[in-house]
Amino acid sequence: xxxxxPRPVPASPVDRCGAVLEAAAAVILGKEHELRLALxxxxxxxxxxxxxxxxxxxxxxxxxxxxxLGLDYARIQFTSDLLPADVIGVAVYDRASESFRFxxxxxxxxxxxxxxxxRATPKAQSALLEAMEERxxxxxxETRALPEPFFVIATQNPLHQIGTFPLPESQxxxxxxxxxxxxxxAHQEKRLLAGEDRRALVARxxxxxxxxxxxxxxxxVVAVHAAPAVIDYVHDLLAxxxxxxxxxxxxxxxxxxxxxxxxxxxxxLGGRDYVLPEDVxxxxxxxxxxxxxxSGEGAVLDACRVDAEILxxxxxx
Amino acid sequence: xxxxxxxxxxxxxxxxxxxxxxxxVIAGALPLLPRLDWRIGAFASALFALRLLALRWHGVQxxxxxxxxxxxxxxxxxxxxxxxxxxxxxxxxLFLTMLALKLLELHARxxxxxxxxxxxFLVVVQFLFDQSLGLALYLxxxxxxxxxxxxxxxxxxxxxxxxxxxxxxxxxxxxxLPLTLVLFLLFPRLSAPLWDLGLDAExxxxxxxxxMEPGAVSELVVNGELAFRVRFDATPPPPDQRYWRGLVLxxxxxxxxxxxxxxxxxxxxxxxAAAADRLDYEVVLEPTDRRWLFALDLPVAAEGVVLAPDHxxxxxxxxxxxxxxxxxxxxxxxxxxPSAALRDYALRLPAGTITPRMRALVASWRGEGADDQxxxxxxxxxxxxxxxxxxxxxxxLGPNPVDTFLFETRRGFCEHYASSFATLxxxxxxxxxxxxxxxxxxxxxxxxxxxxxxxxxxxxxEVLLPGRGWVRVDPTAAVDPSRIDxxxxxxxxxxxxxxxxxxxxxxxxxxxxxGARQFADSIDAAWQQWVLDFSAEDQLGLLQRLGLGGLGEYxxxxxxxxxxxLxxxxxxxxxxxxxxxxxxLVARHARFCRRLARIxxxxxxxxxxxxxxxxxxxxxxxxxxxxSRFLALYLPARFGPAPDPRTVARLDAxxxxxxxRRRR
Numbered sequence: 001x002x003x004x005x006p007r008p009v010p011a012s013p014v015d016r017c018g019a020v021l022e023a024a025a026a027v028i029l030g031k032e033h034e035l036r037l038a039l040x041x042x043x044x045x046x047x048x049x050x051x052x053x054x055x056x057x058x059x060x061x062x063x064x065x066x067x068x069l070g071l072d073y074a075r076i077q078f079t080s081d082l083l084p085a086d087v088i089g090v091a092v093y094d095r096a097s098e099s100f101r102f103x104x105x106x107x108x109x110x111x112x113x114x115x116x117x118x119r120a121t122p123k124a125q126s127a128l129l130e131a132m133e134e135r136x137x138x139x140x141x142e143t144r145a146l147p148e149p150f151f152v153i154a155t156q157n158p159l160h161q162i163g164t165f166p167l168p169e170s171q172x173x174x175x176x177x178x179x180x181x182x183x184x185x186a187h188q189e190k191r192l193l194a195g196e197d198r199r200a201l202v203a204r205x206x207x208x209x210x211x212x213x214x215x216x217x218x219x220x221v222v223a224v225h226a227a228p229a230v231i232d233y234v235h236d237l238l239a240x241x242x243x244x245x246x247x248x249x250x251x252x253x254x255x256x257x258x259x260x261x262x263x264x265x266x267x268x269l270g271g272r273d274y275v276l277p278e279d280v281x282x283x284x285x286x287x288x289x290x291x292x293x294x295s296g297e298g299a300v301l302d303a304c305r306v307d308a309e310i311l312x313x314x315x316x317x
Numbered sequence: 318x319x320x321x322x323x324x325x326x327x328x329x330x331x332x333x334x335x336x337x338x339x340x341x342v343i344a345g346a347l348p349l350l351p352r353l354d355w356r357i358g359a360f361a362s363a364l365f366a367l368r369l370l371a372l373r374w375h376g377v378q379x380x381x382x383x384x385x386x387x388x389x390x391x392x393x394x395x396x397x398x399x400x401x402x403x404x405x406x407x408x409x410x411l412f413l414t415m416l417a418l419k420l421l422e423l424h425a426r427x428x429x430x431x432x433x434x435x436x437x438f439l440v441v442v443q444f445l446f447d448q449s450l451g452l453a454l455y456l457x458x459x460x461x462x463x464x465x466x467x468x469x470x471x472x473x474x475x476x477x478x479x480x481x482x483x484x485x486x487x488x489x490x491x492x493x494l495p496l497t498l499v500l501f502l503l504f505p506r507l508s509a510p511l512w513d514l515g516l517d518a519e520x521x522x523x524x525x526x527x528x529m530e531p532g533a534v535s536e537l538v539v540n541g542e543l544a545f546r547v548r549f550d551a552t553p554p555p556p557d558q559r560y561w562r563g564l565v566l567x568x569x570x571x572x573x574x575x576x577x578x579x580x581x582x583x584x585x586x587x588x589x590a591a592a593a594d595r596l597d598y599e600v601v602l603e604p605t606d607r608r609w610l611f612a613l614d615l616p617v618a619a620e621g622v623v624l625a626p627d628h629x630x631x632x633x634x635x636x637x638x639x640x641x642x643x644x645x646x647x648x649x650x651x652x653x654x655p656s657a658a659l660r661d662y663a664l665r666l667p668a669g670t671i672t673p674r675m676r677a678l679v680a681s682w683r684g685e686g687a688d689d690q691x692x693x694x695x696x697x698x699x700x701x702x703x704x705x706x707x708x709x710x711x712x713x714l715g716p717n718p719v720d721t722f723l724f725e726t727r728r729g730f731c732e733h734y735a736s737s738f739a740t741l742x743x744x745x746x747x748x749x750x751x752x753x754x755x756x757x758x759x760x761x762x763x764x765x766x767x768x769x770x771x772x773x774x775x776x777x778x779e780v781l782l783p784g785r786g787w788v789r790v791d792p793t794a795a796v797d798p799s800r801i802d803x804x805x806x807x808x809x810x811x812x813x814x815x816x817x818x819x820x821x822x823x824x825x826x827x828x829x830x831x832g833a834r835q836f837a838d839s840i841d842a843a844w845q846q847w848v849l850d851f852s853a854e855d856q857l858g859l860l861q862r863l864g865l866g867g868l869g870e871y872x873x874x875x876x877x878x879x880x881x882x883l884x885x886x887x888x889x890x891x892x893x894x895x896x897x898x899x900x901x902l903v904a905r906h907a908r909f910c911r912r913l914a915r916i917x918x919x920x921x922x923x924x925x926x927x928x929x930x931x932x933x934x935x936x937x938x939x940x941x942x943x944x945s946r947f948l949a950l951y952l953p954a955r956f957g958p959a960p961d962p963r964t965v966a967r968l969d970a971x972x973x974x975x976x977x978r979r980r981r
Contacts, residue, residue, distance in 0.1 A: 225958035274957040277925035312923040317903075317955075 030188035046176020070207030074109035084127035571670030652786035663748030764839030
């Protein structure tokens with residue numbers, strides 16, 4: 001009972017992604033779609049922002065992904081007194097070697113969970129966000145590459161915004177996706193309550209993929225074919241957000257690039273080597289909602305509104 | 318407003334666009350200039366020149382106050398010349414002046430657009446003066462160039478390139494073509510010409526006057542315009558029998574002949590003594606602004622026009638647009654003897670112009686009690702024998718032209734001969750009258766009809782002989798038979814006056830020139846028949862052929878609205894559908910969706926093909942097999958990296974058997 005059952009290992013890494021999702025779904029109940037999006041985001045070399053209330057499994061999700069994908073994992077709890085050095089690391093004088101030795105911070109992990117990122121000051125936030133974008137850190141004039149793969153899951157608490165530093169739209173753009181977990185459905189929540197401790201469950205998970213395989217999968221994502229019709233569709237979607245007047249400003253080209261990359265990863269998870277319009281549609285809310293501000297409103301959109309606001313108005317190829 | 322303008326300055330038209338617009342306006346105004354007074358043309362030309370100069374040297378560009386002054390001068394010029402700023406000529410003059418002025422203030426793109434559109438109006442105005450095919454083609458060219466320029470002016474990106482602008486123009490023209498046809502065929506026609514709508518028609522055409530005075534016909538002879546066209550139902554009569562009667566002149570004062578007021582007793586003498594072979598034909602008369610019509614000697618019946626006394630044809634009102642009528646003529650007709658009053662009227666001599674030598678001449682013919690016929694023969698022989706010359710440039714005649722011509726100058730043309738001959742006949746006691754009309758006709762081999770030119774105008778005499786009625790006598794023919802036989806050479810050379818050289822009838826140049834003229838006229842005739850003459854009656858005929866005759870005039874409006882809407886709809890549909898690329902796979906999928914739409918399973922807006930297929934299968938599990946087969950073929954072919962070229966054929970095969978039906 002304590003030992004994990006040996007899982008039959010599927011042949012190809014793509015098939016093993018299915019196994020990753022299966023295993024994850026056994027721990028985080030009723031969140032298959034969100035898990036799939038999170039994995040998609042990882043395969044597309046993007047970073048993930050989870051915006052939700054405390055206690056819905058954000059940390060569990062991050063930890064679980066790290067376990068299943070065989071990544072080393074670090075967690076940074078963002079607070080208002082967090083300093084950039086706490087994220088990046090610090091050079092300490094070493095008496096033995098009579099030189100400064102760099103102590104890498106938590107950012108030098110393959111999967112970093114940045115918990116409650118909006119609690120920290122913009123200075124600390126930007127230290128992480130720059131690392132996310134550049135995939136390298138410069139300390140004491142020396143540039144250090146971050147590990148590969150490098151994946152940041154940041155969480156943000158939408159409530160209790162007093163005394164927080166919410167990420168501005170430009171910083172939100174750094175995240176490929178933003179997802180919400182939300183409460184589980186009733187029967188699944190009952191299963192959760194009746195079941196084992198999640199932390200122990202996560203600790204028991206054996207890696208399904210090795211990092212080399214993950215890197216290979218990320219290469220495969222790039223090779224997924226996006227037909228001209230799909231590119232046209234993506235462009236139509238971007239153009240619609242810019243021209244329809246429903247949004248304060250439209251999607252950036254970076255958002256478009258991310259959308260295509262995420263759709264490719266989604267297609268790969270679906271076992272296809274080409275992108276369907278449905279792949280674009282599946283990732284669009286997660287990829288775009290946090291980059292759009294409804295015209296006349298001050299805040300970014302709900303993911304569920306994206307479908308109604310955009311997808312229904314742009315003809316599908 | 319001002320700040321907006323500062324942010325988004327209107328693009329300043331470049332020099333080339335302004336130059337082109339100026340040249341186009343000049344080209345468009347060119348045909349109008351000769352129709353207006355020279356002072357209007359001179360003012361407009363000066364403005365054009367100023368515009369062109371200002372394009373080269375900016376210093377020449379007149380300032381605001383000078384422009385105001387020029388405008389006032391232009392208006393004053395129009396008022397001075399025509400006395401009014403309205404009416405056909407005054408309005409056209411004002412329009413031309415204002416357009417030329419507008420060219421001097423092409424500051425912004427908007428000015429160019431306005432000037433280009435005004436040029437369009439200038440083009441329309443010209444059709445109030447002339448509706449010939451040549452002008453229409455020329456102005457169509459101008460309009461085409463104007464639209465191309467407009468497309469270039471309005472080009473959002475760049476501009477200055479001919480090709481995209483031409484493409485736009487061509488596409489617009491093609492889209493407008495069906496609408497133009499619908500409007501042309503179905504727009505309700507006014508049965509009255511435009512002239513009746515208050516436009517002035519002071520410009521009388523050169524044509525016949527109802528008087529004859531030696532010298533008047535000379536102008537006609539040198540007029541190179543077409544008088545009318547004739548289409549014979551059967552064989553045309555020989556050339557020397559083609560006398561087209563138009564007017565009968567009864568009265569003379571010794572100098573001029575007029576219609577006079579012949580006594581009318583009883584109904585017109587239509588009874589014919591002997592009817593030889595009949596001749597049926599159709600005439601299309603060019604506008605004359607007169608009521609009289611022309612028919613072969615001697616018309617006995619006519620359709621659409623009035624057969625007046627003296628066997629003359631009359632239109633019900635002045636012929637202001639081309640008139641088509643059918644006539645039946647009899648060549649060797651004998652008219653019955655007229656009443657005694659008419660006979661006496663035809664014997665009236667002008668007082669004071671009869672000289673003793675005229676009396677002596679007539680007496681010499683009448684000697685030994687010769688009968689009327691002999692007198693006529695002797696008179697003709699006299700003209701033939703004596704040194705009479707036929708010339709278009711007769712010397713001026715004195716106060717008694719008949720006497721001077723007969724005994725002194727002896728040079729003249731048909732009017733001189735007809736006038737003298739008729740006077741002499743009356744002196745001899747033979748009733749006579751002068752007939753004005755045309756002689757001869759030129760067959761047009763291409764159009765299959767005959768052309769009668771203004772230069773064919775002629776005058777001859779009719780004498781009343783006992784037992785034979787009115788008999789045609791052509792004294793000019795007695796003098797110079799070539800007047801009848803050699804009919805073309807002088808006319809061919811632009812009716813030169815005097816004729817400088819003669820071309821042999823068969824010279825290749827003459828044949829070529831004749832052929833070219835016939836060809837040009839046949840095109841003109843077709844233009845006349847099919848475009849300009851397309852009338853309200855033709856429209857009703859068209860309706861009847863379409864089986865909508867019962868609708869009457871409402872039918873026309875209904876048909877126009879319906880056709881117009883349909884055409885407009887088709888054009889719009891074409892516009893909406895145009896950007897869609899003709900991908901065969903997309904077409905197959907569209908067909909697939911249409912089939913499913915019949916059972917209420919069309920894709921939702923924003924629904925992808927795969928999601929749609931899944932929804933269909935969920936709703937209709939019985940369709941699972943064909944739908945998944947279709948998608949399994951379609952999706953990789955459309956979105957996959959290496960589409961299979963056989964997919965289209967396979968999809969077609971699948972679609973042939975795919976006809977889903979609603980479940981009960």
